[in-house]
Amino acid sequence: MKALVKYAAGPGNMEIRDVEEPVAAPGQVKIRIVEAGICGSDLHILHSDIAIPVRPPVTTGHEFSGVVESVGEGVTNFKPGDRVVSETAYHYCGKCDYCRDGFYNLCVERKTLGYWFNGIFTKYTVVPEDRVHKIADHVDFTSAAMTEPLACVCHAVYDQCKIVAGDFVLVVGCGAIGIMAAQVAKASGATVLLAGTNIDADRLKMVKEMGACDYTANVQVDDMKALVEGYTRGYGADVVLECSGSQSGTNMGLELIRKRGYFTQIGLAGRKIEFPIETICYKELHFSGSMGSRNHSWRKAIQLIENGLVNLKPLVTAKYPIDQWEEAFDAFQNKKGCKIFLLPIDD
Secondary structure, eight states: OEEEEEOSSSSSOEEEEEOOOOOOOTTEEEEEEEEEEOOHHHHHHHHTOOSSOOOSSEEOOOEEEEEEEEEOTTOOSOOTTOEEEEOSOOBOOSOSHHHHTTOGGGOTTOBOBTTTBOOSSSSEEEEEGGGEEEOOTTSOHHHHTTHHHHHHHHIIIIITSOOOTTOEEEEEOOSHHHHHHHHHHHHTTOEEEEEEOGGGHHHHHHHHHHTOOSEEEETTTSOHHHHHHHHTTTSOEEEEEEOSOOHHHHHHHHHHEEEEEEEEEOSOOSSOOOOOTHHHHHTTOEEEEOOSOOHHHHHHHHHHHHTTSSOOGGGEEEEEEGGGHHHHHHHHHTTOSSEEEEEOOOO
């Protein structure tokens, strides 16, 4: 079967290759890929500038929805034909303090689907049974394929910060993660301002039409300090969710957050950035990073999708067959559209 493979370490070294169709071993579920999304980390794998371990040659990709094709010996919770999604934490030790506390996303032995184990930019993948989640019949495969990034957002919002009804939340970054974060914050009862740049004009228009947030702003045009102070009686945002992964975005968030506010860094820069760490002290901020997701995050993400509390389908603006991956990656990197999918092709 055809697969998009990172075949060697170093920048580039990615191409379509013929790989063997996998077989479900005991305790594993074989899934036919239906829809698959490109993540920013897939670009980092292409450029070899990501800290998460990658083991070439490996089939890339980790955001997907699909249908169970077959199950290995001992699998009892799934059967062929089930509509499913899967967590990306393919392997973790299950014994360390982090795993035992439910934070296996931080396990030092964690190895990831599409990085270390063969992923989903292909026709079939296999994953351990306890990583798989069923999706309701009324949920479309396109929306379901974004459960993984939504789960990452749920971890950031529900585990790493605190949002209560009536809070003013500033979301910095208007990519798919930022738009998801705005919707999760709004579903928690917050008033949400989503900020982008000139290149995000179409995305900002889209989120207004979706009703994904209460306010939008262009940081290159609007006076952000005046806007946020106007909405918050001069105090600043109760919560900042930084989704751009940029130095300017982090610095702006630190400037606009209120004292004792919650700041969660979701976006990954892929490089060192500078920010005024004294601000964390002067404002007594609750400052946190966010890494991946865990089982609780997936359950919350699935609930949000099934109950219609988030609207994900409009985020997908283009779908390419995997043999057009270079065009798709280029469009994603240059912010042409919002969420871009790669679909399996016949052999």
